[in-house]
Amino acid sequence: MKSPGVFLVLTLLGLLGLRGWSKPLPTVLPPGAEQPVAPGYKDASALPTLEWNRSPAIHRVEYGSNGFIEVAHALILVPKEATVAKQLAFSLEAVKGAFARREKLHEVDVSVYAAETFDGFGGPPPLLTASVPKSRLREFASLGVDFERLWLSDNPAQFLPFPRPPISRRERWPVFEGEEGELQAQRRHQAASRPERATGLYFHGPSDRREAALTFDDSPHPLYEPLLLDSLRRAGVRATFFCIGRNSRVYPYFIRDMLQDGHELGNHTYHHVRLPGLKNDQVIQEILLTNQVLESILAMPVRLFRPPGGDYSNQTLQCARETGMTTVFWTDDPGDFDNPGDSVIEERLLENLRPGGIVLLHDNVEETLQVLPTFVRLAEREGYRLLPVGQMIEEDR
Numbered sequence: 001m002k003s004p005g006v007f008l009v010l011t012l013l014g015l016l017g018l019r020g021w022s023k024p025l026p027t028v029l030p031p032g033a034e035q036p037v038a039p040g041y042k043d044a045s046a047l048p049t050l051e052w053n054r055s056p057a058i059h060r061v062e063y064g065s066n067g068f069i070e071v072a073h074a075l076i077l078v079p080k081e082a083t084v085a086k087q088l089a090f091s092l093e094a095v096k097g098a099f100a101r102r103e104k105l106h107e108v109d110v111s112v113y114a115a116e117t118f119d120g121f122g123g124p125p126p127l128l129t130a131s132v133p134k135s136r137l138r139e140f141a142s143l144g145v146d147f148e149r150l151w152l153s154d155n156p157a158q159f160l161p162f163p164r165p166p167i168s169r170r171e172r173w174p175v176f177e178g179e180e181g182e183l184q185a186q187r188r189h190q191a192a193s194r195p196e197r198a199t200g201l202y203f204h205g206p207s208d209r210r211e212a213a214l215t216f217d218d219s220p221h222p223l224y225e226p227l228l229l230d231s232l233r234r235a236g237v238r239a240t241f242f243c244i245g246r247n248s249r250v251y252p253y254f255i256r257d258m259l260q261d262g263h264e265l266g267n268h269t270y271h272h273v274r275l276p277g278l279k280n281d282q283v284i285q286e287i288l289l290t291n292q293v294l295e296s297i298l299a300m301p302v303r304l305f306r307p308p309g310g311d312y313s314n315q316t317l318q319c320a321r322e323t324g325m326t327t328v329f330w331t332d333d334p335g336d337f338d339n340p341g342d343s344v345i346e347e348r349l350l351e352n353l354r355p356g357g358i359v360l361l362h363d364n365v366e367e368t369l370q371v372l373p374t375f376v377r378l379a380e381r382e383g384y385r386l387l388p389v390g391q392m393i394e395e396d397r
């Protein structure tokens, strides 16, 4: 067996004939330790919290804004033997308390975890989650576990442990792992043919149309998702969300919201793990489990896939192909998860906007929320149509 070399395809954008982004890469901060900010790099303490005299189980209540509405998230930690009734009672207390203390809140989301095993976003999943718009507070209070926007773990012990932790590195550049010959073949392949329908790869859209795809990775998130969906609704733009399977399972109502708003759902693995180096059956399981979760919520097939961290190898691509997925890359990553500042993100987005571009953003970044309306407005003023990547592929025949 030949010894595999590792090639960082930092020049991928150059290979595609696209302008790279010349600014130095910002320093990456360590991953946030707890919900709701993980698995990003944003410091959880940056979000304001609501404080009142409440049950100690209601550990932290944070809130954020997209400039139009505010949404809060309550992190609740209970003993693992706590009954569903008890979990529900704490949830209701948190939701009512938050609404009572902050008039402007549009929605309060809750995540209830077993305190003994709570280990942030990458740890065991919550026991119960709910998303309560202010207009539906009474309904939540009366329906309890039958509330439509509530998820209850059917079996608290049910947890798919994975030998590897979620990767802490976010999508930045597509990184190809393989031997030099394989890398050269990739380069030739990318340069020679487009669209990549036959091989299940999609690097960018048609360069002769003033359109760009808007994609968000790492969804769904219990505080930022409703803010982002609200922003997109106001902007009248549809996008593609690359969802993490385990997060989609426990926040299914956000997946339904995305579908209802006309967005497109893609697969971003079940555990947000680094795929090169995994065995084929593990990679396939990551993809299939996620499809299973999303398809059971959506009742429609999911066909787009994006590898976490942008890390991929020929083997990764082969597994994606075997499962019928099209692997989607990107042409433009403004590095939103590093929180470089609203104006920097905006500048990078506009500077890199190009026909056939695929814009990569993350769903849980407050700065992205602030910048999005301006970006959409300016892109449209320049004559760009922003659309989900699946639609771009469909029309790129």
Ligand SMILES: [Zn+2]
Pocket (backbone or CB within 6 Å): 170, 171, 217, 218, 268, 272, 308, 309
């Ligand atoms: Zn990701």
